[in-house]
Amino acid sequence: MLTIENVSKTFNTPGGQVQALKDVSLSVKTGEFVSIIGKSGSGKSTLLSILGALDNPSTGSIIVDETQINKLSGAKQTQYRAKKIGFVFQQYNLVPNLTALENVMLALEFGGYPASSRLDRATQLLTSVGLEDDQQHRRPTRLSGGQQQRVSIARALANQPAYILADEPTGNLDSATGKKIFDLLHDLSRSQQTTIIVVTHDLEIAGKTDKTFTLKDGKITTK
Amino acid sequence: MNVVTRGVKNAIRSPLKSGAIVLMFAISIALILSMLVARGSVLSKIDEVKATAGTAITIQPAGVMGGMGGGDPLTTEQIASITSTANISSTTSSLTDQMGTDDTNLTASLELGSFGARQQRFDSSSSATTTPAITDAESTDTTATEETTRPAPTPRTTVTGTTDANSVSTTGGDLTISSGATIDGSSSDKVALVGATLATKNSLSVGSTFTAYGETITVSGIYTTGNTFQDSGIIMPLATLQTLTDQAGAVSSVKATVNSSDNVTATVAALKATLGDDADITSEAEQAASSVESLQGIASLTTAGVIAAAAAGALIIVLSMFLVVRERRREIGVIKAIGGSNGKVIGQFIVEGLTITVIGAVIGLVLGILVSGPMTTSLVTNSSSTSTTETATQGRGGRGGMGGPGGAFQGASQQLNTNLTQVTASLTPQIFTAAVGITLLIALLGSAIPAWLTARIRPAEVLRTE
Numbered sequence: 050m051l052t053i054e055n056v057s058k059t060f061n062t063p064g065g066q067v068q069a070l071k072d073v074s075l076s077v078k079t080g081e082f083v084s085i086i087g088k089s090g091s092g093k094s095t096l097l098s099i100l101g102a103l104d105n106p107s108t109g110s111i112i113v114d115e116t117q118i119n120k121l122s123g124a125k126q127t128q129y130r131a132k133k134i135g136f137v138f139q140q141y142n143l144v145p146n147l148t149a150l151e152n153v154m155l156a157l158e159f160g161g162y163p164a165s166s167r168l169d170r171a172t173q174l175l176t177s178v179g180l181e182d183d184q185q186h187r188r189p190t191r192l193s194g195g196q197q198q199r200v201s202i203a204r205a206l207a208n209q210p211a212y213i214l215a216d217e218p219t220g221n222l223d224s225a226t227g228k229k230i231f232d233l234l235h236d237l238s239r240s241q242q243t244t245i246i247v248v249t250h251d252l253e254i255a256g257k258t259d260k261t262f263t264l265k266d267g268k269i270t271t272k
Numbered sequence: 273m274n275v276v277t278r279g280v281k282n283a284i285r286s287p288l289k290s291g292a293i294v295l296m297f298a299i300s301i302a303l304i305l306s307m308l309v310a311r312g313s314v315l316s317k318i319d320e321v322k323a324t325a326g327t328a329i330t331i332q333p334a335g336v337m338g339g340m341g342g343g344d345p346l347t348t349e350q351i352a353s354i355t356s357t358a359n360i361s362s363t364t365s366s367l368t369d370q371m372g373t374d375d376t377n378l379t380a381s382l383e384l385g386s387f388g389a390r391q392q393r394f395d396s397s398s399s400a401t402t403t404p405a406i407t408d409a410e411s412t413d414t415t416a417t418e419e420t421t422r423p424a425p426t427p428r429t430t431v432t433g434t435t436d437a438n439s440v441s442t443t444g445g446d447l448t449i450s451s452g453a454t455i456d457g458s459s460s461d462k463v464a465l466v467g468a469t470l471a472t473k474n475s476l477s478v479g480s481t482f483t484a485y486g487e488t489i490t491v492s493g494i495y496t497t498g499n500t501f502q503d504s505g506i507i508m509p510l511a512t513l514q515t516l517t518d519q520a521g522a523v524s525s526v527k528a529t530v531n532s533s534d535n536v537t538a539t540v541a542a543l544k545a546t547l548g549d550d551a552d553i554t555s556e557a558e559q560a561a562s563s564v565e566s567l568q569g570i571a572s573l574t575t576a577g578v579i580a581a582a583a584a585g586a587l588i589i590v591l592s593m594f595l596v597v598r599e600r601r602r603e604i605g606v607i608k609a610i611g612g613s614n615g616k617v618i619g620q621f622i623v624e625g626l627t628i629t630v631i632g633a634v635i636g637l638v639l640g641i642l643v644s645g646p647m648t649t650s651l652v653t654n655s656s657s658t659s660t661t662e663t664a665t666q667g668r669g670g671r672g673g674m675g676g677p678g679g680a681f682q683g684a685s686q687q688l689n690t691n692l693t694q695v696t697a698s699l700t701p702q703i704f705t706a707a708v709g710i711t712l713l714i715a716l717l718g719s720a721i722p723a724w725l726t727a728r729i730r731p732a733e734v735l736r737t738e
Binding site: 098101103104123124127128130131132134136138142143144145146147155156158159160164204205208 | 274278281282285602603606607608609610611612613614616730731732
């Protein structure tokens with residue numbers, strides 16, 4: 050169970066203070082596939098960063114499985130990200146000089162997975178997201194956008210996280226590939242009871258999720 | 273793949289960029305090592321020159337230089353005051369004379385040449401036979417004239433009387449006796465050491481006799497110095513020459529040895545106070561000081577070189593790693609976002625920095641070992657070329673005009689010049705350790721900067737710019 054209570058986030062910019070989130074509250078049940086929609090600058094990515102303990106709210110609290118993560122130390126938040134959260138980014142954000150396999154093994158290393166079985170686990174994950182054997186040994190620059198996003202999803206799944214936070218996962222893909230990636234995430238939420246929170250501006254995708262939150266000017270307007 | 277493997281792999285992920293950084297760093301390390309080696313060699317040589325030159329003081333009658341000039345010899349009283357001066361541990365006295373055909377039955381082995389003939393033109397006129405054309409003093413002829421006949425100049429043989437025959441050595445060390453035995457400089461025996469060239473010219477060997485100043489002298493030994501002038505001379509005990517030349521107690525040069533190099537300056541001052549204007553006093557330490565001045569300049573230059581090369585090396589690594597971290601901010605943010613701790617990210621960059629540093633250091637140290645020798649030799653050769661040229665332009669058979677009393681001192685001076693050109697690059701363990709130490713310091717500095725930068729990167733800030 051993930052609960053956000055009265056979260057606000059203010060940034061100090063050269064032009065003055067900017068309030069990205071205003072008193073946001075919501076909850077997501079375990080295994081739910083949730084989408085957050087909104088226009089550019091509405092606060093979607095900021096909310097996702099706070100959920101993933103990449104950033105702390107100015108006020109309010111984020112409670113994940115009875116733990117208030119915004120009160121954790123930096124080291125504990127890093128552990129939380131490594132073991133409980135899987136990130137999928139619009140730009141994939143794979144480490145460029147590592148192969149697909151090595152990118153997944155990197156997440157396994159951070160999650161404390163035994164070194165001896167990391168390769169097998171990474172191979173299995175990449176195979177499960179549909180990456181061919183020869184593609185698994187390629188560096189990101191030699192993979193297509195769709196293939197890179199599959200690697201990104203495999204990396205997010207590496208440590209069997211309770212939550213996958215996906216920021217515009219299909220934003221850089223063509224519609225056919227985007228649909229495949231969405232279906233992959235959807236299947237995961239169903240088969241592994243993984244809670245998936247997707248930030249998107251694609252209403253069609255949002256329409257297929259269990260729950261959709263709409264953000265406008267930092268406020269939740271629709272639940 | 274762990275932190276170390278990733279760090280090493282990252283260090284070579286861009287071979288061209290890493291290669292350029294490694295090359296620049298290697299050059300700075302090679303410079304550091306070369307400068308350290310040059311500095312070590314030069315400082316060591318400065319110590320050696322100072323130690324060699326150290327404690328000798330030469331006292332000559334004022335106005336005398338190498339048998340030329342004028343003035344009176346040093347007296348017995350002056351010698352006594354020199355000997356009794358504080359801190360002087362020993363003295364060697366010398367007297368030099370030139371023997372012509374009237375003085376000895378020996379044939380001089382030096383060719384007179386135009387130079388030698390020119391030196392004798394005044395002597396010849398003073399000893400010329402003057403024949404009055406008109407001897408009648410009462411003559412009323414007011415146009416009396418004189419016809420002066422100058423005899424042809426003849427080569428002479430230099431004879432040195434000394435209390436220590438080794439003082440004639442041109443190397444500053446002991447005189448080389450090729451046959452026979454050396455003489456006792458404190459005796460008044462009618463014995464002599466004969467230079468190898470003169471001995472050959474006159475078919476002299478140990479036990480042979482020759483005539484000098486009307487006395488029969490026995491050859492005690494044959495010496496060789498490798499110097500044409502010296503090898504054409506004779507060495508006798510000082511008292512013997514003083515007696516033969518009717519110059520009892522006269523001395524034309526005293527070489528005094530001071531008990532410590534620290535006391536040389538004070539002793540020179542004391543001697544100048546005692547002897548006043550009657551003597552010219554010079555110390556080897558003063559000559560050495562001017563000789564090593566250029567070496568000290570090189571030592572300072574190399575110290576500055578070490579600092580500059582170390583600063584350049586550190587700057588290369590720090591700036592390179594700074595740029596690396598800057599261009600990989602997103603990657604660092606992603607690694608942190610997926611659970612990479614600060615420790616792991618910092619460790620990775622430290623290994624990356626160390627890998628580049630170590631590769632550069634190894635190449636640089638090898639390069640430094642190869643170039644340090646020629647570089648040191650080049651620095652010293654260029655610096656000492658002036659003094660070397662001056663030495664080289666002295667002709668054979670001539671030394672300080674007609675030679676003589678300055679010989680011993682100039683022998684030591686020649687040794688100083690030889691030392692200057694013999695500076696060899698020596699890579700001691702201490703110098704190598706210093707170079708490695710500086711390299712490690714640079715490596716740590718080069719790694720600490722990116723470590724500090726990566727720790728400051730917050731993943732949310734990096735990913736927000738998507």
